[in-house]
Amino acid sequence: MTTMSAAMANVAGQYQTGPRPAGNRSRPVAVLLVPDVPRSHPFFSYIETAKQYGLVSGYADGTFRPGNEVTRGQLAKMVVTAAGWNLLNPATATFSSRD
Secondary structure: OOEHHHHHHHHHHHHOOOOOOHHHOOOOOOOOOOOOOOOOOOOHHHHHHHHHOOOOOOOOOOOOOOOOEOOHHHHHHHHHHHHOOOOOOOOOOOOOOOO
16 A cells, blocks of 8 residues: 555645646745655655645545545545546446456
8 A cells, every 4th residue: 555645745746837827826835734744854845736736635634644544536636636537426326346
């Protein structure tokens, strides 16, 4: 399994060199979007970028939990959101799992 942090490095990396979203241009540097990821974390900038662009939302309690393993569904949502595709949530799965 891949950790959430490593998954974010792959998915969010392309966003770091692009322009910042208009609504977040004046965001102070001191404000952390994911409070449980310290600036010293190796994937801090990727995680913050992914959060800033809406690629991830974290958990309901406001944490990101970067050491957790990423599920196939979480990674799929990150990739679909990053690509700008519409999220689909069919009542019945359209693929067979090979787990």
